[in-house]
Amino acid sequence: MRRRPALVIGSTGKTGRRIVHRLTGLGHPVRGASRRSDPPFVWEEPSTWSEALRGAxxxxxxxxxxxxxPGAPTAIETLTSYAADAGVERLVLLSGRGEANAQRCEEIVRESGLTWTLIRTSWFSQNFTEGHLLPSVLEGVIALPAGDVAEPFVDADDIADVAAAALTGDGHSGRLYELTGPRLLTFYEAAAEISKTAGHDxxxxxxxSERFHAAVAQSAGSDYADLLTNLCAEVFDGRNESLAHGVREALGREPRDFTDFCRAAAASGVWTR
Known part of the structure; x- marks a missing residue:
């Protein structure tokens, strides 16, 4: 019998496109779901969800x-209902470490009746290469309302490896994997690590928070600025200044170090001005 495909919602994002690439390389049937997929999946339009979920x-x-x-819990609750109706066998949720709203969404998935795996992650290393901070890195100044808090930066490739295993392998049902990198770094230290390989200071x-909000609003709009500023205020209070071992628990190996991420990023040319 042909295996039903894995559906990757957010298949053009930092983690989603990596998961699609991994599953394709491993020979697993996979479909990407995004605004541009066929059929499309649009979070703001639940009428698109059932068709996208069909057959997954x-x-x-x-x-x-x-x-x-604010609307995430309602959306996740509705999605789990649609997934159950579509006969989906397992759900893998990407969650945020130290985020109260994300943990509410985790509880919704736990109580959905579906087989589930939760992947709770810290700050992505790839925020410095693929997110709104890339222009800041190229300009040479990373400005954040993070004080001297330390983060256990996690590599999106590790997240994708764990997610791919949870989507297709045995032994991951009912598991919460909390993913971090192998060490804590302040943003001062992260910037210094980037400087060593980027070719510029x-x-x-x-x-x-006010200055940060103004800068984000100018480039991405006030709604996104509100969301990101509130999120920074929530998680940059030291609550995430600890390491977790989800990568080892899921994959039996250690997570990728931030230095290795920086070397690969620099070699790709993404930080070349």
């Missing part, structure tokens, strides 16, 4: 813009 055996869920958004400047 497992589903990876990366909520846009973030589970910290990069510094970190702690800023107020």
């Amino acid at each position: 055996g497992s589903v990876y869920v990366s909520f846009f813009p973030d589970l910290a958004a 990069v510094g970190y400047v702690p800023v107020t």
Whole structure:
């Protein structure tokens, strides 16, 4: 019998496109779901969800813009209902470490009646290469309302490896994997690591929430600025200054170090000005 495909919601995002690539390389049937897929999947339009879910055996869920958004719990609850109706066998949710709203969404998935795996992650290393911080790195100044808090930066490739295993392998049902990198770094230290490989100096400047909001609003709009500023205020209070071992628990290996991420990023040319 032909295996039902895994559906990757958010297949053009940092983690989603990596998961699609991994599953394709491993020979697993996989479908990507995004605004541009056929059929499309649009978070703001639940009428698109049923068709996208049809025929899927497992589903990876990366909520846009973030589970910290006020409407996320309602959307996740509705999605789990649609998934159950579509006969989905397992759900893998990408969650945020230290985020109260994300943990509400985790509980919704736990109580959905579906087989589930939760992947709770810290700050992505790839935020410095694929997110709104890339222009800042290229300009040489990373400005965040993070003070001197330390983060256990996690590599999106590790997240994708864990998600791919949870979507297709045995032994991951009912598991919460909390993913971090192997060490804590302040943003001062992260900027210094980037500087060593980027080919130009990069510094970190702690800023107020008000200044950060104004900068994000100018480039991405006030709604996204509200979301991101509130999220930073929530998680940059030291609550995530600890390591977890989800990568080892899921894959039997250690997570990728931030230095290795920086070397690969620099070699790709993404930080070349």
